[in-house]
Structure formats: C-alpha cells, structure tokens
Amino acid sequence: MGRAASPPRTIRARPPCGRRSSPSTSEIATYGDAPEAARLHYECGRIWEEKLAQPRNAWQCYNRAFQLQPAFLPNIRAARRLASQVGNWNVAVQIIDSELGVVRDAELRAHLLHTRGRILEEKLGRAEEARAVYEAALQEAPGHVEVLRQLERLAIAAGDWPRVMELRGRLLERASDPQVAVQLLLSQARMKLSQAADAAGAAELYRQVLARDPQNAIAIHALRRLYNEAQDWAPLVELVLAEASASDEPAAASELYYRAARLLKEQLGDDERALQALQRALELSPGDHMVLAALAQMLEGLMR
DSSP: OGGGGSOOTTSOOOOGGGSTTSTTHHHHHHHTTSTTHHHHHHHHHHIIIIISOOHHHHHHHHHHHHHHOTTOHHHHHHHHHHHHHTTOHHHHHHHHHHHHTTOOOHHHHHHHHHHHHHIIIIISOOHHHHHHHHHHHHHHOTTOHHHHHHHHHHHHHHTOHHHHHHHHHHHHHTOOSHHHHHHHHHHHHHHHHHHHOOHHHHHHHHHHHHHHOTTOHHHHHHHHHHHHHHTOHHHHHHHHHHHHHHOOOHHHHHHHHHHHHHHHHHTSOOHHHHHHHHHHHHHHOTTOHHHHHHHHHHHHHHHO
C-alpha cells in the first residue's frame, strides 16, 4: 500500500490466495489481475483473518487487493485494522495515509488524522509529529472534541497556557453537558489566577459558572475571596444575599443575611438595605443575640 504494501514485520509473506486450500481460488483466477479481483482478494483476506485466524495469509490478500484497486476503502480499513492488531504501527500510519488519499469527508478525515496522531504519540513516541497531525485534523473539523482534548493535553505538558485557554474555550463552545461546561469554566478560572494573575478575568469566569449553576460552592467561595481582596463590596453584597436566599438552612441563611447587613452598613453606607437584611436574619433565627444586638444598635442610630 505504497510503502505500506510490504507485509508487517510480524507477518511473513505467503501467497495464500493462489493456493488450493485458499477460499475462492477459482473465482479469483477468473478475474486475473483485473481491478474487479480486488474485492475477491479482500473477501479472501477476511476469511483468513476472521474465520481461519491466519493473519499472515490475510495480510497478503489485503496487500494484493490494494495493488489491484488502491482506492477500495473496505480493503484499506481491513488492512489498517490488521496492522494495528499485530502492533505494526509504522505500517498502520502508512495505511492511514492511503486512506486519507481516498476519503473526502471532513469529519472522516479529522477522525483519521486523530487516529494517526494518537499512534504517532502513544505508540511511536513522536509527540511533535502528533501535534502537527492534530492541528491538521482541526483544519478539517474545527469542532472535533477529541482532537481538541489531545491538543489541550499536549499544551499542558508543554506549559503553553495561552494555548490551553484557547482550546478550553473552544471545548466550552461545544459542551452540551452543563456539568462539563461548568468544569471547563472552573478550570479556566483557576488558570487565569495561577498562570496569568488575572483576578478580573477569573471573577468573570466564576460568574459564568454561577449563571449555569447558581449554588456552585467552588465559584461562590472563590468570588467571595476575589471581591474581598479587591474591596469590591457591591458585588460581594449581592453574592452573599443570593447565597442567603438560596440556602435551605435557616441558621446558615440568617448568618449570611447578618454578614450582608454589616457590609451594607459599614462598606456601602446603605442603612435601609442593611436594616432589611437584619430583619430577615431575625425572622430566620429569632433568638440570635448577635442579630438582635446589631438590629437594636441600628434602630437606635436611625432614631437619633
């Protein structure tokens, strides 16, 4: 098959299709070297491989079929499968190249390039060549998720963080599972902080998490810390109030309303909303001495 026409090293050449014991021998002989004989050689190979478990003989049949009709896809794919099964990865790569010469569909080409890249990377230890093949696959199908993930992994290994962010953004665009999208956003936010020291960018990503998952504890805690560090009190208040409203534990919700009241009073000077927050805290926890004391102090200040 081009250079792939030679049998894999693990398979010694034998001419099974012309032997008396070979299936369809007389039928193959009728066609001689006509291209139509390629299908019969292919079927002969399948019998040797699948029914008689003799891969050496099967390979010779597939090889002969390729010589007669190089564009016969079922035969190319059977030969690729067999080369992979016996671990002859260099030949498998060459057969994929033959298949790429025939296939025109962009998604199928991307799948083949992805397979070729994985063989180069995982079986032959040629990571840089694999990276180039994955990039070629993206040219064929920009939304191919498996290719994006392979490139993401290689970019992480190389410490190429801008590229990692780009690839994760493209994965996010194609994420149909909400939880997958949330995990991608969380990973991007962590990277913004650890690799780019971009607190504002990380905060935006955490807000996107909460838009998809309003009670996501990781995003809530991260935003609390970021808002506190930036002394960005207004969004911090809204975050705490939203958390309090969503809580199904009265004591926890009361504490959050109390915390929001303090921020409203001390950082934003908004006495009216602070009073409302304290009243809500008291409704949820009527005997809370801390809330009662804060409420009394606020009412006394308002009456002066």
